[in-house]
Amino acid sequence: MLDFMAIFVRRGKEILSARGKNASKLDPVDQAAILEIGDNDSVEVSIGEQSIAPPAALAPAGRAARLWPPKAQSLRLIALVLVILLAALISVAVLQRSKTPTIDQLRRQAGWSDLHSLEVGVFGDVPGLSECPSSRECTGFDVEIAKLVADWLGVRRQDVHFDEVIPENRERMLGTDFTTREAVDLDLVVAAFSITSQRTNDDKVVFAGPYLTTQTTVLTRTDHAPVESLPALDQPIAGQHGSSRPQRICAPGTSTSSDYLRADVKHAELVALQKNSECVKRLLDKQVDAVVTDAAVLAGFQAAHPTQLRLNNIASTTDEHWGIGLGQDFTHDPKIEARRQLVLLALNDLLAQPKTEGWYSAFKKLPATAAPTSGNDVQVVADDQQPVPWGVKPVRRWPWERSGGGSGR
Amino acid sequence: MTPGPPPRTVLTVERRPPSGERAWLLSLLPGFPLLLLVLRVWYLSRQDLQTMLMVLQSANPLGLIASLLISLIWALPAMVLSLRVLFLLLLVSGASSESWLARAGIRTPIWVSVPAVLLAALSWQLRFLPTLLMITLVIIGLEARNRFGAGDFATAATGIAVPVAVGVLALIWLAPAIAQAATSAGEPITALLLLVPPLAAPPLCGPIPARTARWLLPGTASLLALAAPILLGNSYLNTPVLPRVAITFTTTTTQNGRSVPVTAVQRGSLVSVDDQFTTLLDSLGQVHFISGKSITSQALCSTGPQAPTSTVSVHGWQVEQSALSWAAPGPRNTSADPTCRGD
Numbered sequence: 001m002l003d004f005m006a007i008f009v010r011r012g013k014e015i016l017s018a019r020g021k022n023a024s025k026l027d028p029v030d031q032a033a034i035l036e037i038g039d040n041d042s043v044e045v046s047i048g049e050q051s052i053a054p055p056a057a058l059a060p061a062g063r064a065a066r067l068w069p070p071k072a073q074s075l076r077l078i079a080l081v082l083v084i085l086l087a088a089l090i091s092v093a094v095l096q097r098s099k100t101p102t103i104d105q106l107r108r109q110a111g112w113s114d115l116h117s118l119e120v121g122v123f124g125d126v127p128g129l130s131e132c133p134s135s136r137e138c139t140g141f142d143v144e145i146a147k148l149v150a151d152w153l154g155v156r157r158q159d160v161h162f163d164e165v166i167p168e169n170r171e172r173m174l175g176t177d178f179t180t181r182e183a184v185d186l187d188l189v190v191a192a193f194s195i196t197s198q199r200t201n202d203d204k205v206v207f208a209g210p211y212l213t214t215q216t217t218v219l220t221r222t223d224h225a226p227v228e229s230l231p232a233l234d235q236p237i238a239g240q241h242g243s244s245r246p247q248r249i250c251a252p253g254t255s256t257s258s259d260y261l262r263a264d265v266k267h268a269e270l271v272a273l274q275k276n277s278e279c280v281k282r283l284l285d286k287q288v289d290a291v292v293t294d295a296a297v298l299a300g301f302q303a304a305h306p307t308q309l310r311l312n313n314i315a316s317t318t319d320e321h322w323g324i325g326l327g328q329d330f331t332h333d334p335k336i337e338a339r340r341q342l343v344l345l346a347l348n349d350l351l352a353q354p355k356t357e358g359w360y361s362a363f364k365k366l367p368a369t370a371a372p373t374s375g376n377d378v379q380v381v382a383d384d385q386q387p388v389p390w391g392v393k394p395v396r397r398w399p400w401e402r403s404g405g406g407s408g409r
Numbered sequence: 410m411t412p413g414p415p416p417r418t419v420l421t422v423e424r425r426p427p428s429g430e431r432a433w434l435l436s437l438l439p440g441f442p443l444l445l446l447v448l449r450v451w452y453l454s455r456q457d458l459q460t461m462l463m464v465l466q467s468a469n470p471l472g473l474i475a476s477l478l479i480s481l482i483w484a485l486p487a488m489v490l491s492l493r494v495l496f497l498l499l500l501v502s503g504a505s506s507e508s509w510l511a512r513a514g515i516r517t518p519i520w521v522s523v524p525a526v527l528l529a530a531l532s533w534q535l536r537f538l539p540t541l542l543m544i545t546l547v548i549i550g551l552e553a554r555n556r557f558g559a560g561d562f563a564t565a566a567t568g569i570a571v572p573v574a575v576g577v578l579a580l581i582w583l584a585p586a587i588a589q590a591a592t593s594a595g596e597p598i599t600a601l602l603l604l605v606p607p608l609a610a611p612p613l614c615g616p617i618p619a620r621t622a623r624w625l626l627p628g629t630a631s632l633l634a635l636a637a638p639i640l641l642g643n644s645y646l647n648t649p650v651l652p653r654v655a656i657t658f659t660t661t662t663t664q665n666g667r668s669v670p671v672t673a674v675q676r677g678s679l680v681s682v683d684d685q686f687t688t689l690l691d692s693l694g695q696v697h698f699i700s701g702k703s704i705t706s707q708a709l710c711s712t713g714p715q716a717p718t719s720t721v722s723v724h725g726w727q728v729e730q731s732a733l734s735w736a737a738p739g740p741r742n743t744s745a746d747p748t749c750r751g752d
Contacts, residue, residue, distance in 0.1 A: 079612035100718045396716035
């Protein structure tokens with residue numbers, strides 16, 4: 001209690017000194033009592049029965065004089081308010097952040113806690129991307145990416161089952177066993193599946209990616225005139241007996257390239273087939289004049305028939321970002337979102353691996369560039385850098401799990 | 410006329426009439442942890458009274474109190490020190506106040522801050538230690554100002570020189586981590602937590618305008634007191650109070666009309682074990698009684714320390730580790746038992 005009293009008296013003394021009054025009159029403490037210390041440094045002190053009020057002349061001149069220059073007390077007040085606000089803000093942020101899941105929690109949400117095998121949909125008919133003589137013997141870039149993700153998820157490579165998926169079934173995650181031809185529900189689709197706003201927003205397809213950036217291009221026979229842009233396919237081609245006819249262009253149905261063709265090519269005959277390999281077969285059989293789809297898909301066919309086929313370097317088109325499909329989600333299913341985060345984390349961890357391993361060793365399965373090319377430029381098959389995955393959310397991890405490439409377990 | 414002795418005046422802090430004896434309120438104190446414990450068990454049994462009674466039958470009160478202590482040990486110094494700072498600011502600002510903050514502050518002995526600071530230094534994560542440093546410096550500065558007055562050397566030293574010097578040293582030590590948090594790690598909150606407190610200590614070691622102090626400081630203290638139960642409750646209700654195990658046992662299933670033995674795994678909180686049955690409470694609040702004869706193996710699903718959310722470390726000290734956990738043996742770099750996965 002004395003402490004409190006002393007502070008009142010000292011405060012009164014301080015203020016009186018500042019006002020030019022003789023403060024010594026206030027000693028000793030037990031002879032004085034501060035009755036009131038007002039808001040504007042006004043002080044009322046009683047000594048004995050006398051009451052001393054501060055002279056009016058010593059009161060602050062006006063409001064403006066009090067505001068500037070700012071007093072130390074005002075500055076302190078600003079600092080205190082800022083600290084209190086910051087403390088509240090940081091407390092909320094730290095609490096929010098403490099809800100960050102661990103990888104095990106994500107696995108539980110994803111229903112992948114006891115994951116021992118994965119059903120992965122691939123094309124299976126594209127050289128360099130996914131060639132599957134049987135479910136167990138697939139090779140190619142997409143296959144390697146699926147195995148890297150499976151590795152991260154703790155699934156042994158021999159327990160990754162590959163099934164055939166055709167472009168139009170990718171969204172529905174419906175595959176076919178390469179050997180038995182039975183229908184299979186897929187866990188992942190790694191099949192040149194471009195992430196587009198139409199697919200993500202309208203069709204509600206959930207993607208984890210991108211894992212490759214490529215572009216749409218045109219594959220023709222070597223006897224075809226070089227193609228430098230998609231609209232160039234509008235030009236009629238010389239038919240039999242000197243007549244001319246519209247070009248026949250093949251594209252896999254429900255692919256992004258068929259959308260581009262419909263937009264840019266008005267006078268050609270479009271042939272939509274289910275599989276890339278069927279289009280290329282027709283091209284080799286001269287039933288169609290060109291195949292239009294992603295360069296990374298066509299490059300393998302061109303490399304397999306270098307004297308018969310040419311990959312044309314067409315004028316720059318929009319980038320195609322390939323993602324791993326996880327199915328359609330119309331109800332914001334936390335299970336699918338958790339799966340997406342896990343696959344994204346797997347791809348993200350590949351970024352930290354050395355340039356001779358992981359993604360880069362998978363990339364070597366793709367033909368690097370396609371030759372011969374039209375003109376002097378080389379048609380680049382795909383970006384030779386692993387793209388940074390989109391939408392990776394933070395997870396709780398130990399430093400040794402974070403060093404990159406570590407198993408999710 | 411001879412002047413009489415000067416009248417003695419007693420300064421009364423609170424104007425309200427003296428209240429009656431309130432010592433009996435102290436007897437309610439042990440009730441608070443008890444209330445928390447009951448809530449925790451109720452939460453664990455998914456609000457089912459029968460399950461709750463069963464859990465209470467075999468729950469170990471010591472275990473419950475231990476989990477309460479471990480999960481809330483950081484909170485006690487946080488409350489004590491924050492209220493002390495607010496009270497001292499109120500005091501040196503010369504704001505006469507009837508608030509509970511002033512009454513509680515006057516009744517709290519000064520020495521309480523010392524064990525509170527020590528406990529916080531051991532139990533708070535590194536990222537909050539700059540805040541603890543700020544609070545400690547401000548308390549020292551304000552206590553000195555309160556004791557020795559504004560013009561005293563000790564006040565100037567503890568109010569300006571010491572906070573500035575210590576703040577500069579702290580910032581030099583923390584600089585690499587602040588840079589890491591702000592740039593490569595992309596954690597602005599961690600950067601703020603490390604940067605702001607050393608800067609904020611010197612400006613806070615003095616009075617603020619009395620008129621504002623009168624409502625701002627008790628108001629902040631009240632908000633803090635209101636928010637504390639929410640923060641603590643959230644933290645406490647998520648603390649496990651029973652050990653989590655995975656039990657592998659043999660059971661039978663019917664295949665083609667025939668009974669076939671299969672191996673199954675049940676995960677959950679271990680409620681009790683006797684010579685007949687092992688009782689488990691799963692995460693959905695279902696109780697499972699597993700016959701002791703059918704059990705083939707049992708694994709403790711050690712959660713271990715939780716992995717950090719931040720990637721920032723200060724000279725090798727991860728910012729989410731407390732001094733205690735930093736000094737204690739580290740977590741095992743091994744995954745949990747395979748049967749513990751799932752749930």
